[in-house]
Amino acid sequence: MAEREVSVLIGGRAGDGISSAGQIIARLLAQGGYQVHMYFDYPSLIKGGHNFAIIRAAEKSVGAVREQVDFILALNQETITLHRQRLGGHGVVIYDTGTVKMAEGIGIAVKDILAAEDAPPVMGNSAMIGAFIRAAGLSWDTAALVLKKSMPKGTEKNLTIARRGYDASEEHRQVTATGKPVLPVLTGNEAIGIGLVEAGLEMYFSYPMSPTSNILHFLAGYADDLHIRVIQPESEIAVILMALGCSYAGTRAAVGTSGGGFCLMTESLSLAGIAELPVLVILGQRAGPSTGLATYSAQSDLHFALHAGHGEFPRLVIAPADAGEARRWTRTALDLAWKYQVPAILLPDRIICEGLYSVEAGAGMRSGDGVVMAGPDTHPYLRYAPADSGISPLRFPPAKGEIIRVNSHVHDPDGITTEDPLVTQEMADKRMKKIDGLSRELEGINPVNTGGIEDAATALLCWGSTRGVCEELAEEKSLRCIQPVVLWPFPEKAFARAMAGVEQFYAVETNQTGQLVTLVSRFGYTPSGKILKYDGRPFMVGELEAALDRVIS
Amino acid sequence: MTGKDLISTAKNTWCPGCGNFAIQHALKDVLMSMETEGFPLENIVIVTGIGQHGKTFDFMNLNGFYSLHGRTIPVATGIRLANPDLKVICLTGDGDSYAEGLDHLIFGAKRNLDITVLVHDNRVYGLTTGQYTPTSPYGYRGRSTPGGVKEHPFNPLELMLSSGAGFIARGYTHKRDQLKRLIREALVHKGFSFIDILQICATYNDMSKYYDARIFDWDETDDGDHEAAYRKAREWDYNNDARIGLGVMYRHESPSFEDGYPVPPPLSPAERSAWVRKIMDERA
Numbered sequence: 001m002a003e004r005e006v007s008v009l010i011g012g013r014a015g016d017g018i019s020s021a022g023q024i025i026a027r028l029l030a031q032g033g034y035q036v037h038m039y040f041d042y043p044s045l046i047k048g049g050h051n052f053a054i055i056r057a058a059e060k061s062v063g064a065v066r067e068q069v070d071f072i073l074a075l076n077q078e079t080i081t082l083h084r085q086r087l088g089g090h091g092v093v094i095y096d097t098g099t100v101k102m103a104e105g106i107g108i109a110v111k112d113i114l115a116a117e118d119a120p121p122v123m124g125n126s127a128m129i130g131a132f133i134r135a136a137g138l139s140w141d142t143a144a145l146v147l148k149k150s151m152p153k154g155t156e157k158n159l160t161i162a163r164r165g166y167d168a169s170e171e172h173r174q175v176t177a178t179g180k181p182v183l184p185v186l187t188g189n190e191a192i193g194i195g196l197v198e199a200g201l202e203m204y205f206s207y208p209m210s211p212t213s214n215i216l217h218f219l220a221g222y223a224d225d226l227h228i229r230v231i232q233p234e235s236e237i238a239v240i241l242m243a244l245g246c247s248y249a250g251t252r253a254a255v256g257t258s259g260g261g262f263c264l265m266t267e268s269l270s271l272a273g274i275a276e277l278p279v280l281v282i283l284g285q286r287a288g289p290s291t292g293l294a295t296y297s298a299q300s301d302l303h304f305a306l307h308a309g310h311g312e313f314p315r316l317v318i319a320p321a322d323a324g325e326a327r328r329w330t331r332t333a334l335d336l337a338w339k340y341q342v343p344a345i346l347l348p349d350r351i352i353c354e355g356l357y358s359v360e361a362g363a364g365m366r367s368g369d370g371v372v373m374a375g376p377d378t379h380p381y382l383r384y385a386p387a388d389s390g391i392s393p394l395r396f397p398p399a400k401g402e403i404i405r406v407n408s409h410v411h412d413p414d415g416i417t418t419e420d421p422l423v424t425q426e427m428a429d430k431r432m433k434k435i436d437g438l439s440r441e442l443e444g445i446n447p448v449n450t451g452g453i454e455d456a457a458t459a460l461l462c463w464g465s466t467r468g469v470c471e472e473l474a475e476e477k478s479l480r481c482i483q484p485v486v487l488w489p490f491p492e493k494a495f496a497r498a499m500a501g502v503e504q505f506y507a508v509e510t511n512q513t514g515q516l517v518t519l520v521s522r523f524g525y526t527p528s529g530k531i532l533k534y535d536g537r538p539f540m541v542g543e544l545e546a547a548l549d550r551v552i553s
Numbered sequence: 554m555t556g557k558d559l560i561s562t563a564k565n566t567w568c569p570g571c572g573n574f575a576i577q578h579a580l581k582d583v584l585m586s587m588e589t590e591g592f593p594l595e596n597i598v599i600v601t602g603i604g605q606h607g608k609t610f611d612f613m614n615l616n617g618f619y620s621l622h623g624r625t626i627p628v629a630t631g632i633r634l635a636n637p638d639l640k641v642i643c644l645t646g647d648g649d650s651y652a653e654g655l656d657h658l659i660f661g662a663k664r665n666l667d668i669t670v671l672v673h674d675n676r677v678y679g680l681t682t683g684q685y686t687p688t689s690p691y692g693y694r695g696r697s698t699p700g701g702v703k704e705h706p707f708n709p710l711e712l713m714l715s716s717g718a719g720f721i722a723r724g725y726t727h728k729r730d731q732l733k734r735l736i737r738e739a740l741v742h743k744g745f746s747f748i749d750i751l752q753i754c755a756t757y758n759d760m761s762k763y764y765d766a767r768i769f770d771w772d773e774t775d776d777g778d779h780e781a782a783y784r785k786a787r788e789w790d791y792n793n794d795a796r797i798g799l800g801v802m803y804r805h806e807s808p809s810f811e812d813g814y815p816v817p818p819p820l821s822p823a824e825r826s827a828w829v830r831k832i833m834d835e836r837a
Contacts, residue, residue, distance in 0.1 A: 030837070149835060184836040194832060197825055203634060226828060227817035229634065234660045238627040241620070245600075245631020248618055249639065253631070271621055361833040397616040397639055398595040407610070407619040408603075416563050417611045417619070 004059055006034075006136070006175050007066055009083055010128075011052035012075030014045045019354075021073075021125040022053030024150045025132065026185050026356050029057035031142050033180030037062045037468065038356035039538060044210070044294040050078050055356075059178050063322050063357065063468015067542045070173070071135065073128050074100050092172045094131050096124065106135055106169050113164045119157055126151070126158040130165025137174035140166060186359050188352035189214040191323035192282055195330025196254055197226055203246050203253040204230045205239040210295050211353035212256040212284035236261035240268040240279065247277040248406050250396030254334060256282040259301050260291065266308045269343050273313025275406040276384070276392070276431065278337040278344075282330075285349040285464075287536040296536025297350035299464050302515040305345045306488050312428070314435040316344035316442075317488040321449070321467035323357035329485060332445065338371045340391060340434045347487070349510070351465035351538045382413040386426070390433030439489040447486035448494040456480040458552060459505040461527060463487065463516050469539045470508050473548060480505075484516075492523055504528040506551060510538065559584060559594075563611040572726035572752030576673060577609050579732045580642070583740065584615075598632055598639050600625040602654065604646035604680050605754075606673035623654025626661040629668045630810075637667075637811050640740065647674040651687035651709060662716035664810035665744045671736065672709065672749050676791075677758035689758075690792050706791040709749050710802060714782055720746035721782065721803040725768060726753060727761065731799060738801060744809050751797070764797060771800040779803065 008025050012018050019040050026036040034057035043049040054065040068088045074080050074095040080103050087093065093105030100107075108131045110124045117123075126147070133143045144159060151158045186194070193215050196204065206216040220230040233239050236257050243253035257265065262283050272279050285301045287293035305317050318333050320326040326348055337344035374381055374393035381402040385392045392413075397404045405415025410427060412418045449467070452460070452474025459480035462470040467483040474481035482498045482505070484491060499505070507517045507527045514530040529551045533539055539547075559581045567573050588594050599615050601607040603622035610619040616639075620628045625643035632641050643650075650658045650672055661670065677695065678684040684697040688709065692701035713721050720742040724732040732750065739746035753761050767789070775781045782803035789795040820828075 027836070182837050184833040186836055190832075190836070194829055198829060200819075200822070200825070202819070203631075222828070226825070227820045229814050229817070231634070231814070233627065233630070234656055237624070238630070238657060238660070241624050241627035242631035242634070245618070245628040245633075246635040247631075248628075249598075249632045249635035251631075251635035267621060268624070275618075359833075361830070361837070397598055397636070398593065400593070400595050402595070403614055403616055405610070405617045405619070407617075408621055409619060411619075415617070415619075416561070417608075 004176070004178065005057060006071070007054060007056045007069040008071040008073065008132070009052055009054050009069040009086060010073040010075070011050065011079030011083060013047070014042060014049040014051050015047040016051065016075050017122065017125050018042070018051040018053050021129060022055055023185070023356060024129055024146065026055045026057070027146045027150060028133065028138055028143055029055065029175065030185050030358060031146060031182055032138070032175060033178035033182060034058060035060065035062050035183060035358040036185055036356060037065060039065045039351065040354055041537070042295055050082065052079065052083065059180065061358070062472070063465065064472060064538065064541050067540050071132060073132055074103060075125070075128065077101060090173070092135060094128060094135055094169065096128065106131060106172070108165055108168050113161055113168070116164070117157060117161055119161055123154065123158055123161050126161040127165035130162030131169035133162070134166045134169035135172040137171045183358040184361050185356050186323045187214065187354060187356055188323045188326045188348055189354065190218055191327040191357070191359060192330045192346065192348070193218040195327040196334065197228070198327070199331040199334035200252055201228055201254055201334065202251045203243070204228060204256070205233055205242050205253060206256040207232060207236050207239050207261055209258045209261045211286055211350040212258060212282055214354065215256045215282060236264040237268065240265040240281070243279045244268060244272055244275070244277045247279055248396070252334065252338065254280040254282065256284070258284050258286050259288050259304065262301070262304070262308065270309035270311055270313065271408050272343040273309060273311065273315065274410070274431070275408060276341040277406060278341050280334045280337050280344045280346065282346045282348070284353045285347065287534070293536040295350070297465070297538060298511055298534060298536065299349050299466065299509050300511040300515065300534070301347065302463070302487065302519065305347050306519070312432070314340070314342050314432055314438065315488060316342055316438065317347060318344070318485060319347040319464045319487055320352065320485060321464055321483055322352060324359040325485065326352060327359065335370065336438065336441070340438050341394070342434060342438070347464070349464045355465070383415045384411060384413045384427065384430070386413060386430060389437050390430045391437070435489050439491070442486050442489065443491055443493050446494070447484065447491035448498045449483040449485060450480060450498045451475070451483070452481035453478045454480060455501060457501060457503040459499070459502045461505050461507045461516060461520070462509065465538060466508050466510060469541055469544050472541060473545055477548065487519065490519065490523060495520070495523070499525065506531060506548070508539065508544065510534060559614055561612055561614045565612055566608065567605060568755045570755035571605070572675060572754065573605055573609065573673060575726035575729055575732065576671065576750055576752065577612060579729055579736055580671070581613070582733055583737045586737070587740070596638055596640055598641050600629045600632070600641060600643045602645045602649035604649050604673070604678070606644050606646045606649070609644050623649050623652065624657065625650070626654065626657035626666070626668070626670070630661070630666055633666060633668060633811050634814055637816065641668045642740070643668055643670045645670060645672050647672060647676060647686045647688045648678050651707070659712070659716045662713050662718035662745050662747065665717060665719055665807055667744055667809035667811055669739045669746045670748070672747070673752045674709070674749050675752040675754040675758055676760070677754050679754050679757055683757040688791050708786060708790050710786040711783070713747050714779070714786055714803060718747045718803070719744040719805050719807060720801070722748045722801045723751065723799050724748050725751045725764060725799055727765065728768070728799060731770070735801065742804065743806050767794070767797045768799055769796050771798040771802060773801050776801050776804045
């Protein structure tokens with residue numbers, strides 16, 4: 001029996017609350033034990049313009065959407081015009097009869113429902129969601145619980161309106177429960193926020209920028225509950241420097257931005273490198289160059305993350321593939337940044353940041369041992385004391401009788417500026433030695449994921465959000481799927497293991513040049529082909545399948 | 554600790570006669586006296602930018618963060634938020650805080666961050682060997698402007714007053730006792746304290762004679778008067794040949810930025826896990 005799955009598209013104008021409605025639909029479907037993924041597409045506008053979300057629910061893990069959908073929820077005529085062709089043979093359109101004049105399917109008189117309840121237009125989506133609940137054959141009682149949780153404001157009125165929509169609708173299909181456990185549904189940004197909290201974050205600094213602004217909003221919203229402090233400084237330059245000031249004084253901080261903001265941070269990334277100050281940068285990728293497509297996605301900042309900052313210094317670069325992975329690796333990244341006193345970069349893309357994913361509720365993973373601290377008896381304390389591991393034990397001011405210096409110049413073990421050639425080289429070696437321990441530790445915590453058919457001779461190579469679609473098609477087409485999560489220090493051993501027995505591989509990336517290909521080629525791996533997409537949108541399942549059929553004989 | 558202990562053994566590389574010596578020793582003397590009164594010097598952190606002034610980091614035995622050009626104040630912000638027991642002194646230059654890092658200076662004042670900013674204002678780039686800065690007078694002939702600079706200087710005191718700084722003063726490296734008093738009062742002031750220190754550059758811009766002929770001490774009895782402060786700030790605009798007032802120009806205490814962000818007691822890992830479970834339940 002084919003696995004059950006269902007896809008829903010909801011569309012309307014910017015400002016119609018498409019994202020919130022999409023999230024509720026995703027949670028409704030999750031109640032049946034489905035795993036869900038939502039792709040949200042919106043232009044860089046507050047009001048006007050077309051917004052849509054596609055929610056796909058399946059019995060297996062899902063990280064991509066299909067071109068075809070089973071339900072279209074149309075809040076305006078444009079949604080029908082733009083997406084009518086996506087409707088599958090057995091699909092149905094649910095539309096607002098007040099705003100959509102030309103449609104077939106289930107018409108809902110949203111305006112009349114709102115008038116009957118004396119409700120504001122913003123509650124119209126509740127009527128449409130109610131209509132969907134009925135059309136998809138979902139249990140009203142279960143759905144009502146989701147609506148209550150999702151709409152803490154005006155709950156009763158929204159429920160009444162949803163029920164009116166439900167009553168005005170008709171059952172079109174029964175999306176039956178799978179019997180599997182109900183998983184939480186999170187955006188990547190929420191998952192990153194949770195990972196930061198689990199890693200003991202104390203302060204978060206960020207200047208607003210898509211696609212990571214919602215981490216700022218999420219943490220700011222819970223700051224009091226979590227005893228963390230969230231600050232919006234004057235620029236990304238100030239953002240990272242405030243975090244480095246915290247780190248000097250022993251406070252765990254992280255920062256969030258996108259490519260343009262990260263450009264401004266690079267001077268200080270280099271400072272973090274030489275001064276050995278731990279910091280975690282969440283670098284949410286969007287389509288560039290420059291302002292690019294502000295609200296669309298790309299995987300085009302891999303080499304920027306690998307090489308940002310002048311001079312040579314160790315760093316950690318991690319690219320999670322979905323919300324669950326983002327949560328676990330955020331936690332690990334902040335832990336490792338502190339253990340090795342290096343800057344770490346978490347490199348999700350916009351699809352992950354603002355997309356929805358089902359995640360396991362259980363505890364995230366944790367790295368081995370923690371921060372290396374100097375004992376109180378170490379005297380004189382030397383901030384950059386030589387060590388076999390390259391890790392100089394930390395102390396934070398104030399420390400009576402000790403002087404704690406960090407320095408952007410080349411410095412001696414005490415942190416005093418030097419231009420001595422021998423010390424210059426010794427200190428550079430000390431810093432770079434940390435990469436050995438970091439590499440070893442990373443090799444032990446599955447830095448490369450494999451999926452699909454694990455012993456297949458043909459593989460798809462991918463990273464970040466592209467893993468979802470690649471893994472799905474790898475299973476379908478008996479291919480291996482290889483996804484390095486850790487990109488630097490490059491996990492050579494784990495990657496070699498993942499590639500063992502591969503005779504040919506194809507890289508799938510949402511960028512113009514194949515940035516992961518460039519990286520792996522440094523280690524002797526050459527793909528048979530690259531499948532690249534750089535229009536700001538993710539690969540949908542059918543699109544990549546067709547591309548694979550063209551290149552893989 | 555003795556005064557000698559506060560000066561490090563690192564080799565001093567300032568030119569003979571450099572105004573930085575006066576500032577370094579004034580700071581040393583103030584800190585010494587504060588220690589005598591019971592202030593623990595391990596609670597002091599100096600944050601320096603890049604320029605000749607920045608070398609103070611190496612030349613003193615104090616906790617320090619040798620930051621980037623123009624970038625002392627955001628680092629100081631992070632340190633103060635992390636631990637408000639630390640007293641943070643930013644040592645910056647005019648190229649540093651008036652050019653590359655001007656936004657941070659304005660925001661430090663706007664937020665009333667509880668730090669002290671000492672600007673070593675020699676009105677020339679020393680480290681990069683003699684180019685004009687934002688406070689160089691119109692027509693200054695530097696190595697990058699052999700025909701004379703074609704822009705007017707701006708007035709840092711007026712700028713700080715407009716930005717919300719609560720303590721604004723001007724000192725001069727030839728007036729050591731006054732400079733010590735100003736630094737001390739700046740350190741005692743709760744909130745953003747700023748001193749523009751007219752510092753002679755012995756090699757590229759020795760304005761000693763010019764300053765000596767024009768300086769006078771401000772009447773500080775009305776230092777809480779905002780309008781009077783504007784008048785004082787505008788008398789000499791760093792370009793005209795007016796009298797140059799020295800002393801505290803404006804003083805007004807108000808709640809600091811850090812007051813709004815007190816360090817919360819940390820949440821235990823168990824409490825954090827409980828929060829995560831709650832969020833997961835809400836999202837299921």
